[in-house]
Amino acid sequence: MLHNYLFLSAIIFSIGLYGVLSKKNAITILMCVELMLNSINISAVAFSRYVFNPYYLTDGNLQSLLTGQILSMFVIAVAAAEVAIGVAILVAVYQNRQTAYVTDGNKLKY
Amino acid sequence: MFSDIELKLTMDFIFWIIAIPMIISSLMVVLSTNLFRSALFLIFSFITVALIFILLRAEFLAIIEILVYVGAISVLIIFAILMTKNIDTGSPSNSFNKSSIIFSILIFVVLFFVFSVTEWNTIENIDSTNSISPSNLENIKDIYSNSIPYLAKLLLTDFMLAFELASVLLMAALIGGLYLIKGDDSDNE
Known part of the structure; x- marks a missing residue:
């Protein structure tokens, strides 16, 4: 069962990677970054559900099994901040240059 | 109700029903x-990720996913799409199209x-080797x-420190977003 989730995560990650590398529009790049972060979330939660470290038994600290879910919560928080800043930068650039393509933003002084 | 094998097959079946649309x-x-259509497909993929979380018994994360991604992030992205006018010209590829296909397939492999x-x-x-005591199980x-809980x-x-740092990060993102959008008011006055 673990393998299914990991393969799904790998597929979504490579789709997002292709979008980030090959697209011109900054909004599409933001959306593909979201796809990649989501695939990371899936694999982190799947690890926390299926992978077991025997050290937890001797330690007696069994709630550490849920660490993957905590990691994925922080990823969600960082993704929210990232999208807010990304959209703000995009709107600011669009107000100045009337373009949303990252390939047009190659001048430091406009 | 189900035997063990049947339960596993049912779980596999449900997993692929969710995974293929995703x-x-x-x-x-x-x-x-x-x-705009790709933003709507993105929202659909967020919902399927939430379903996958429910399948992994992380119900709280599924709720967070729906609230944060479907509720907030997709609204921000649709807002950005409507702010920039070239919706129908779509998203053309840059000059790295072929090499990025090859690279992402390589990463996948x-x-x-x-x-x-x-x-x-x-x-x-580990359970099959019976090294976990029944109380621990x-x-x-x-x-x-x-x-x-x-x-x-x-x-x-x-994770106390990371929790507090996340709140500082969200605050900084809020202030930074406001500052970036604000523009140059001082020149106009």
Whole structure:
């Protein structure tokens, strides 16, 4: 069962990677970054559900099994901040240059 | 009601019912020529991720996913699409199109290889060797079926610093976003 989730995560990650590398529009790049972060979330939660470290038994600290879910919560928080800043930068650039393509933003002084 | 094998097959079946639309909609996010449509496909893929979380018994994360991604992030992205006018010209590829296809397929093959070859230390493997005592097994089942109190305890003990830093990060993002949008008011006055 673990393998299914990991393969799904790998597929979504490579789709997002292709979008980030090959697209011109900054909004599409933001959306593909979201796809990649989501695939990371899936694999982190799947690890926390299926992978077991025997050290937890001797330690007696069994709630550490849920660490993957905590990691994925922080990823969600960082993704929210990232999208807010990304959209703000995009709107600011669009107000100045009337373009949303990252390939047009190659001048430091406009 | 179900035997063990039947339960496993049912779980596999439900997993693929969720996973195949997810893969298709993620592909459509990249391949669709209309930006607005690709945002809608992105929302659909967020919902399927939430369903996958429910299947993994992380119900709290599924709720967070719906609230944050479907509720907030997709609204921001649609807002950005409507702010910039070239919706119908879509999202053309830059000059790295072919090499990025090759690179992402390469990354996928490497990930596939690593995931298949590694011997994962799964709970089922350890359970079959009977090294977990029954009381510990009960505790593990309780942690997975009733995870929210344990998550809260972890978040406020082991991950206290990261929790506070996340709040500082969100505050900084709020102020930074406001500052970027504000523009140059001082020149106009």
